[in-house]
Amino acid sequence: MPQFLNAADPDFEPRFAALLGAKREDSPDVDAVVAGIIADVRARGDAAVIELTAKFDRLELTPETLAFSQKEIDAYCAQVTDTDRAALELAADRIRAYHARQMPEDQSWTDPSGATLGWRWTPVSAAGLYVPGGLASYPSSVLMNAIPAKVAGVERLAIVVPTPDGVANPLVLLAARLAGVDEVYRIGGAQAVAALAYGTETIAPVDKITGPGNAFVAAAKRRVFGKVGIDMIAGPSEILVIADKDNNPDWIALDLLSQAEHDESAQSVLITDNAEFGSAVAEAVDKRLETLERRAIAGPSWRDFGAVITVSDLTQAATLSNRMAPEHLELCVADPDALARDITHAGAIFLGQYTPEAIGDYVGGPNHVLPTARSARFSSGLSVMDFVKRTTLSKMTPDALRAIGPAAETLAISESLEAHGLSVRARLDALNE
């Protein structure tokens, strides 16, 4: 049974704090193992990757078969049904259209001193995308990671996806093709991250690695950070639904369950201003759990981390939501736009009763890679911005240097950085001759 909280109860504050602080993630300490794997790949390249793939994925590869050939990809893509292909194409088109608007603009201007200032954005040259294998091999995640990279202008985009026992997901390969991925390697785990970061004889190194993965992949990404860029380290998924009584309890129940079915550590929370509605939703969840395919996952998630919170009004709901900083936030209320204006921290907001969170997972357009574990307080979902970087530009004229150079010299001297000051002074003296 999930927790039932009421914001008016005297013990609400400690219980809500406990809900926020619940340690949902079981992170095994795999760091030593991962360090060994990375060192091995750095030292022995392809040979290490091939050995580790034989060991962990029961798959014998050669340098020539590390990557899928175009012919193999053709064959896998041909297995996809027309319905699935059309759905994936619709998703890819919508994701591309949304992300195209994220491309930031260069700027350049001349300030009153005569200095020209500005900045310029350029894409990362090469990026690598980790795609989990097996059960959690999601073609939608391929689109969500690869499309922003290609929209940004990344020239070389490589995917690594483990294929245990040689089994590959045709939809993943089709998604890679639709997104314009350049290379697909059938490797996974820390060895794949190491190969992308440091390169091997066959796999050229990349500059940035994104994508979800298990504890080994997460530890490897942390270790190679600095050598390459990485995206966030994602934790278990979470959803907060704020709903008033004028909703169908079954719809809200399904929205809560669509997070819960991801992972036993996922968290689904309902905040409502109507206690009876809250009970009705909880009943609807229980009913759906009787038959849901993934009830063995969704049930424990809802029981251990789920919550139904009753508040006095929607202002209080927004306050609690901001303290949670949820990854996904549904606003199923009469005026969702008004309520959204009170939200200061959330990864993605879904407005109104016709926007179930699942729309955002696939076809809405915004990215589904979002900050988890309250990190929406300080970070954003994946976007084109993750695949570009900014170079600042400044150009002084003699007049500009005369105007602002002396202040630079003064500050350099105050910081005991003599050469800094002299580099300005030498030019000023020449200009004043």
Place this chain on the structure above:
Amino acid sequence: MPQFLNAADPDFEPRFAALLGAKREDSPDVDAVVAGIIADVRARGDAAVIELTAKFDRLELTPETLAFSQKEIDAYCAQVTDTDRAALELAADRIRAYHARQMPEDQSWTDPSGATLGWRWTPVSAAGLYVPGGLASYPSSVLMNAIPAKVAGVERLAIVVPTPDGVANPLVLLAARLAGVDEVYRIGGAQAVAALAYGTETIAPVDKITGPGNAFVAAAKRRVFGKVGIDMIAGPSEILVIADKDNNPDWIALDLLSQAEHDESAQSVLITDNAEFGSAVAEAVDKRLETLERRAIAGPSWRDFGAVITVSDLTQAATLSNRMAPEHLELCVADPDALARDITHAGAIFLGQYTPEAIGDYVGGPNHVLPTARSARFSSGLSVMDFVKRTTLSKMTPDALRAIGPAAETLAISESLEAHGLSVRARLDALNE
């Protein structure tokens, strides 16, 4: 003596690769010590911070004196000379004007399906800024970190700055005041990072921590990453100057030395299309090193990591520069704007002979916190973007859900996520009734 390389020499490629790969940073493994300090601060709060400050900074504090009072700050600010104050104000004004243009814009639009999509930017609520104490206590760094945060709209901005033996830098406190910093604590090291990340009885926790620091501070930032956001982990500074023969060798020498004087691990490289000019610059460096105040630092840096590279033309210079992805890049050539267009990876570019890099350290306007160690391949300097985060928005109408909902359902089923599919299907069925 620095290295002299010529791109036409047969051994150029391995030597250039060695230059790129030179391990300049000596990172002592302080992780275990730092883990202990963080655990101690989490467990004992103020008491731990106070004990560690007594131990490392020889300073006895109480919870009441952890922060500088406004009166103390007034007194320190009053010690600053009018010249220094005016220089700092000019710097603050220019940095603020530059960063104000970085504020990203919200977007909202309705797509052909009738769905309303968009995103909204919001500031991080509370940020903490680490300011090193002692010799490397730079007021300019306070401005460069604090102003973007305040421009972004960060409501609460706290500084931690160690004051060994109780000695504080008046310019640092004035910079904090000019930048609008809200709280200044006289603590440092891993204990200060832990206090900002987890909070103590006296210090409220923040959401994001930025700013440079020693190996202990860097290790602490890595450890608290996830609980809070952090900026990059900065390595030793570096500059690349591309200069043709029509430059004053002494000016270029001073620019190279203004990086070298930061740190024995700093790297200064000149690329020129004229070997004689390269020799003249090297001679000018040697001459300046005879008298430079910080020659004991700049000398070893130039000798161990400096280089003069001769190339056949500026196109080759740009190619080598892009492989280096330098933190600072000066283009002292006849047409610096044209050359800048060939640059794909660099933290900051300084165009023309009247723009010494030191201008950018203090008064240019762009940020001086920039990606080091070739990380300009995938990351950018500090900016307003580091203190805001994006929330994506989507709102379906019944028609929009009818148009794109079935594709979401199809993909959910293909990924075996039944509740995802049902959350869409339940709504579609109701709409079709």
